[in-house]
Amino acid sequence: MTSPAHAASDDRAASGFTESLSPEEFKAVFRGHPGGVAVITADAGDGPVALTATSVSSVSADPPLLIFSVSAQSSAAPVLAAAETVVVHLLDADDLRVAEVGATSGIDRFAELPWSRLVTGEPVYHGVRAWVRCAVIDRMDAGGSTVIAAHAVQANIARDSEAPLVYHNRTWHRLGPDTAL
Numbered sequence: 001m002t003s004p005a006h007a008a009s010d011d012r013a014a015s016g017f018t019e020s021l022s023p024e025e026f027k028a029v030f031r032g033h034p035g036g037v038a039v040i041t042a043d044a045g046d047g048p049v050a051l052t053a054t055s056v057s058s059v060s061a062d063p064p065l066l067i068f069s070v071s072a073q074s075s076a077a078p079v080l081a082a083a084e085t086v087v088v089h090l091l092d093a094d095d096l097r098v099a100e101v102g103a104t105s106g107i108d109r110f111a112e113l114p115w116s117r118l119v120t121g122e123p124v125y126h127g128v129r130a131w132v133r134c135a136v137i138d139r140m141d142a143g144g145s146t147v148i149a150a151h152a153v154q155a156n157i158a159r160d161s162e163a164p165l166v167y168h169n170r171t172w173h174r175l176g177p178d179t180a181l
Contacts, residue, residue, distance in 0.1 A: 034168035037091045039102040040068060041115075041123040042076070042083035048123035049076035050109040052102035054167045056088055064152035066134065069145045075105070077146065085135050086150060087122045092129040092161035093174035099165060100172075118154075130157040 021029070035054030042049055051074050059065040066088065070080050080086065091099055101109050114126040124131055134150030164175045 031169050034166040034173065037095075037099045037165045037167050037172070038068070039089040039091065039098050039125065039128075040070075040076075040080070040086055041089070041125070042079050042086045043117075043121060043123055044079045044082035044084075046079070048110055048115075049079040050102045050123070050125075051076040051080075052099050056090070059149070065137070065149060066132070066152060067147055067149050069142065069147045072144050072146070080148065081139065081146060083136060085120065085122055085133060085153075086148070087118070087124050088132045088134060088150070089125055089128045090130045090132070091165045092159075093163035093165045095128050096165060096172060098125050098128055127158065129159055129161050130155065 036056065038053050038056040039050055040053055040056075051070065053068050053070070055067075055069040057067055059067055068088065070077050074080075089095070089098065098113060101107070101113055110123065115123055116126065118124055118133060120133065122133055124133075132152045133154040134152050136148055137151050138149040140147045140149075162176065166173045166175060
């Protein structure tokens, strides 16, 4: 049996890199780098899934493209690997409960919060700051995750945000006017 440290060493060697941060070092570096919070929903035909992500980034305005990553460990990973479309919910501090539900393992992420389906079938949470319906255009394996590229085809902005929700050092944070430099 291969130890996790030996397996990581084997992965680095297979990728052509002889030097690499340990997973603990890499996590420590990113613990100090805040990320905006989103919840991604999809349904590939067997019921809706949702997950909280801080990896959402805009890539291009023309065409309107975004990316996000999904860990292979996520229960939503198989659905997101098969879904042709997704809904990316961009959250603010008023949407904290949506983020918490999307980040909680082992629960029905659609039992507690109000949601419905768009006319195109995707699950969407009600009342969030904004959401974007996207067509998946590409997937790329990256370590133990999949990076998904998506083309924005529809959006809804329910409110301007005075208090964006960010995740920093394993904790949710609200940004506000007093945090501006």
